[in-house]
Amino acid sequence: MNCDSCHNENATIYLTQLVEGKMQKVNLCGNCAEEKGVTDPTGFDLADLLEGAGTETTTPAVVVGEDGESCEFCGFTQVDFKKTGRFGCGHCYQVFREGLDNLLEAMHRNSEHHGKVPEHFIDTAPPEGSDLTSGISDLHALLDEAIKIEDYEEAARLRDSIAQLEDVDKVLGEEPKKPE
Amino acid sequence: MMRFSTLLRKPAEWMRTDGPHNDIVVSSRIRLARNLSEHAFPGWAHPEERLKLLDIVRPAVENLPEMQDAFSQEMTKLSAIEKQVLVERHLVSREHAAKSSGCATVMNRNQSISIMINEEDHLRIQSLRPGLQLMKAYQVLDKIDDELESQLPYAFDRKYGYLTACPTNLGTGLRASAMLHLPGLVLSDQINQTIQAANKIGLAVRGLYGEGTEALANLFQISNQTTLGQDEKSIIQHLDKVISRIIDNEENARRKLVEDQPTMLQDQIGRAYATLRFAYIIPSKEAMNFLSMIRLGIDLGAFNAEERDVINVLLTEIQPAHLQIEAKRKLNAAERDVLRAEIVRRHLKNLTEPCFDDILHKDLDDE
Numbered sequence: 196m197n198c199d200s201c202h203n204e205n206a207t208i209y210l211t212q213l214v215e216g217k218m219q220k221v222n223l224c225g226n227c228a229e230e231k232g233v234t235d236p237t238g239f240d241l242a243d244l245l246e247g248a249g250t251e252t253t254t255p256a257v258v259v260g261e262d263g264e265s266c267e268f269c270g271f272t273q274v275d276f277k278k279t280g281r282f283g284c285g286h287c288y289q290v291f292r293e294g295l296d297n298l299l300e301a302m303h304r305n306s307e308h309h310g311k312v313p314e315h316f317i318d319t320a321p322p323e324g325s326d327l328t329s330g331i332s333d334l335h336a337l338l339d340e341a342i343k344i345e346d347y348e349e350a351a352r353l354r355d356s357i358a359q360l361e362d363v364d365k366v367l368g369e370e371p372k373k374p375e
Numbered sequence: 376m377m378r379f380s381t382l383l384r385k386p387a388e389w390m391r392t393d394g395p396h397n398d399i400v401v402s403s404r405i406r407l408a409r410n411l412s413e414h415a416f417p418g419w420a421h422p423e424e425r426l427k428l429l430d431i432v433r434p435a436v437e438n439l440p441e442m443q444d445a446f447s448q449e450m451t452k453l454s455a456i457e458k459q460v461l462v463e464r465h466l467v468s469r470e471h472a473a474k475s476s477g478c479a480t481v482m483n484r485n486q487s488i489s490i491m492i493n494e495e496d497h498l499r500i501q502s503l504r505p506g507l508q509l510m511k512a513y514q515v516l517d518k519i520d521d522e523l524e525s526q527l528p529y530a531f532d533r534k535y536g537y538l539t540a541c542p543t544n545l546g547t548g549l550r551a552s553a554m555l556h557l558p559g560l561v562l563s564d565q566i567n568q569t570i571q572a573a574n575k576i577g578l579a580v581r582g583l584y585g586e587g588t589e590a591l592a593n594l595f596q597i598s599n600q601t602t603l604g605q606d607e608k609s610i611i612q613h614l615d616k617v618i619s620r621i622i623d624n625e626e627n628a629r630r631k632l633v634e635d636q637p638t639m640l641q642d643q644i645g646r647a648y649a650t651l652r653f654a655y656i657i658p659s660k661e662a663m664n665f666l667s668m669i670r671l672g673i674d675l676g677a678f679n680a681e682e683r684d685v686i687n688v689l690l691t692e693i694q695p696a697h698l699q700i701e702a703k704r705k706l707n708a709a710e711r712d713v714l715r716a717e718i719v720r721r722h723l724k725n726l727t728e729p730c731f732d733d734i735l736h737k738d739l740d741d742e
Contacts, residue, residue: 207708269415281495283419285412285530285538299535299542304577305604308536308546311517313524316531 198224259298260291304356377446377484379457383700387464387503388485390687394506398674399622401554401594401687404465405512405611406501407520408539408548412530416540417477417493425477425493432497435526436481436490441519450478456705459696465503467491488515495540496548498523507618509551509611517607536603546603551614555621558593558671559628562643569621570595577601578617592663592690597621633675633734644672644729651723656709657716662693666719669726676733682726689722 198206204224260273267290271283276291288295299306334357341350389402410416414428429449437447450458450471458472467480471494482489491499500519502512530538536546544550560566570580581596597618599610632640647668650657670686672678691697693715699706702714 268413269419271415271419275419279418280542281418281540282416282538282542284415285410285532288532288535288538295542299545299603302543303546303601303603305546305601307534308532308603310536310547310549310606311520312536313529313531314521316533 196222198222198227200224200227259294261293264290264293266290304352377444379446379448379453382446382482382484382486383460385486386688386691387466387487389487389503389505390691391684392505394504394508396622397506397683399556399625400507400618401556402465402503402505403507403509403512403553404501404503404551405509405516406499406550407516408496408537408544408550409498409500409520409523409527410496410530410538410540412528412538414497416495417474417497418495418540420477422476428497429477429479429492432492432527433479433481435523436492436498439519439522441488441515442481442483442490445481445483447481448479450480451475456696456699460700463691463694463696468494468499470494471499488519490519496544507553507615507622509553509615510608513549513551513607513611543600544602547605547607547610549602549607549610550598551611552596552598553614553618555595555597555618555625556593556667556670557595557621557625558667559625559632560621561593562632562640563628565624565628566595569624573597573617573621576617578614591660592667594667629671629675637731637735640671640675640734641729641731644668644675644677648672648726648729651719652726653720654716656712657719658712659693659695659715662715662719663690666690669723672729677729677731678726685722685726689719692718692722 196206198204199221206222207225208223208228265272266287268286269283271287296306338353461467462472466489471491478493480491488502502515504512537548539545573580577600579598579600647665651665666686673683698711698714
């Protein structure tokens with residue numbers, strides 16, 4: 196069996212990965228495997244190796260931050276984020292706030308944290324609109340919008356998010372608050 | 376502090392203890408991602424900054440009550456093979472093993488808790504348990520997290536939650552995953568359906584890859600993909616619910632195979648037995664897939680249930696770095712195949728021939 200990358204050498208490394216519900220297989224020779232860094236079975240994306248296959252897997256096309264913006268604390272720039280998909284430090288989440296919620300909605304179908312809060316953050320008042328119900332009403336507004344512009348795929352996704360959130364709402368409602 | 380050699384001598388405790396549903400769920404894992412405020416994330420920080428952070432974080436981690444008598448080491452002080460052993464045991468990530476200055480790992484003696492310092496995030500705390508015990512695994516971590524939080528200033532935002540280097544981990548920073556053994560769904564060609572269904576409801580399914588072309592040993596890892604917007608309990612309960620459904624499906628698939636294709640099953644298990652007991656050269660993929668068939672045989676009553684531990688341990692012990700630690704030298708692929716066969720034969724020496732009476736009778740009783 197020949198290497199799927201260079202087509203010259205004999206393949207010695209056989210990779211299988213589940214991408215979007217389908218099993219994908221790639222056979223590589225030792226050199227190509229090393230070159231592509233796939234001696235690491237958990238840390239690579241098979242889709243990246245397969246030309247043209249599932250290239251839009253991780254980063255959705257959402258612009259985060261403004262052109263030329265950089266973090267005063269760590270020096271991280273918007274270009275760095277485009278390149279790596281990661282931030283430089285905690286402050287970056289404030290600096291590059293522009294567009295961030297869209298990115299998070301695409302990733303998590305949500306843009307607000309619900310869950311554990313460090314103890315010294317608990318006593319102070321919660322930020323506006325951080326409770327679950329407003330999260331749901333936001334989504335309802337987005338849903339109406341999606342239906343209006345006939346983006347039914349987006350609408351279906353929003354409907355699912357709402358159902359899931361309402362589920363969480365129920366669970367949370369029954370849960371006693373952390374004793375404090 | 377524990378030495379590396381001590382750590383190596385014992386297989387992880389979770390491999391040798393029973394857990395709920397451990398015929399199908401091999402292990403449950405939770406990891407939390409945490410960062411300190413006022414420090415650049417490890418991937419962006421300069422080496423000196425990473426070292427400085429290590430000096431702050433490491434004592435707090437080592438002083439945890441859970442980490443008394445722990446193994447604690449900087450990644451630069453471990454050889455490539457030693458690091459690989461930790462990866463093969465799921466104690467550190469591949470990414471962490473590949474990192475250099477300022478990166479360290481602290482893990483407890485029974486290898487159920489491991490804390491990576493300066494991985495992609497300043498702290499990656501993970502807990503591993505046998506069988507399906509996601510909530511239990513989380514409770515252990517939650518307590519550790521509380522202790523660390525009281526000493527270390529975490530990067531936290533009221534809106535976004537725990538801040539992480541990659542926005543995909545933002546919010547709870549929690550990734551819950553379970554390793555499922557699904558030979559029934561694979562043999563009956565239902566696995567892709569299952570994976571697609573899981574994907575549809577926002578869960579990721581990954582194979583246990585490596586050298587094999589098929590999902591190796593019929594093992595699949597299922598985990599949450601989103602970390603923001605749902606609280607920890609909801610994430611875990613959701614995954615738990617889905618896993619329970621997959622367990623039902625797997626059980627049904629096995630029952631149906633026993634009913635419809637008993638000879639095929641006997642043949643698969645019998646061949647696996649013969650090869651593993653008597654082969655002198657065995658490639659990783661072949662060994663893994665046959666071990667999966669033996670595991671299935673155990674679940675179906677063809678072998679003694681006590682052998683399940685041996686299979687769990689073997690799945691790790693036959694991995695390349697483990698073989699080379701055993702041999703105390705570097706081995707090429709051909710040499711590994713020979714040593715692998717030897718180790719498998721040794722471990723399975725007392726495994727008696729498969730007995731299928733139970734399987735066929737159970738089938739009749741069910742009718």
